[in-house]
Amino acid sequence: MEEEEYLFKVVIIGDSAVGKSNLLSRYARNEFNLHSKATIGVEFQTQSVDVDGKEVKAQIWDTAGQERFRAVTSAYYRGALGALLVYDISRCSTFDSIARWLDELNTHSDTTVARMLVGNKCDLETLREVSVEEGKALAEAEGLFFIETSALDSTNVKTAFEIVIKEIYNNIS
Numbered sequence: 001m002e003e004e005e006y007l008f009k010v011v012i013i014g015d016s017a018v019g020k021s022n023l024l025s026r027y028a029r030n031e032f033n034l035h036s037k038a039t040i041g042v043e044f045q046t047q048s049v050d051v052d053g054k055e056v057k058a059q060i061w062d063t064a065g066q067e068r069f070r071a072v073t074s075a076y077y078r079g080a081l082g083a084l085l086v087y088d089i090s091r092c093s094t095f096d097s098i099a100r101w102l103d104e105l106n107t108h109s110d111t112t113v114a115r116m117l118v119g120n121k122c123d124l125e126t127l128r129e130v131s132v133e134e135g136k137a138l139a140e141a142e143g144l145f146f147i148e149t150s151a152l153d154s155t156n157v158k159t160a161f162e163i164v165i166k167e168i169y170n171n172i173s
């Protein structure tokens with residue numbers, strides 16, 4: 001008998017410069033860039049994860065800078081089963097934008113999407129503008145998972161992606 005194959009699409013959304021590309025490069029390649037430049041066009045990375053002894057492949061999409069032009073296309077969202085909504089804990093304007101990203105995600109998705117609110121750059125504690133409590137409260141109100149991460153020092157990066165991937169697996173099985 002053939003083994004069942006799982007391929008889950010996960011999208012990363014949020015304002016420019018919150019650390020989306022670095023979260024992905026930290027997770028997929030254990031790399032971090034201090035001066036990452038936005039690449040042109042949509043990019044994704046595929047990552048294999050073991051869930052309940054099954055090999056699950058996550059195809060994780062990065063906006064590659066489209067968000068600067070408010071032009072994240074519907075193709076980007078199409079078929080997504082999971083989403084990371086990222087803000088920067090040292091810039092409250094990026095937290096205020098989450099409502100708009102959530103709206104956009106909801107508009108473009110017709111299935112249950114496993115959604116994680118991610119407060120990135122938690123290494124910048126001295127510059128913090130968004131408290132952990134504010135993050136938690138928004139997540140609770142909107143029914144999202146919540147985590148704070150640092151792509152710089154790797155805090156919770158793997159956990160953030162894997163909670164979403166496991167939740168997708170639970171949603172479909």
Ligand code: GDP
Nearest residue numbers: 017018019020021022033034036121150151152
């Ligand atoms: P994107 O536009 O959302 O893809 O953001 P990038 O991944 O390009 O990151 C924007 C800037 O924030 C870059 O200068 C990164 O080096 C920096 N950055 C990303 N993640 C972190 C983090 O966790 N901590 C700190 N201190 N800087 C970060």
Ligand code: MG
Nearest residue numbers: 020021064065
């Ligand atoms: Mg980027």
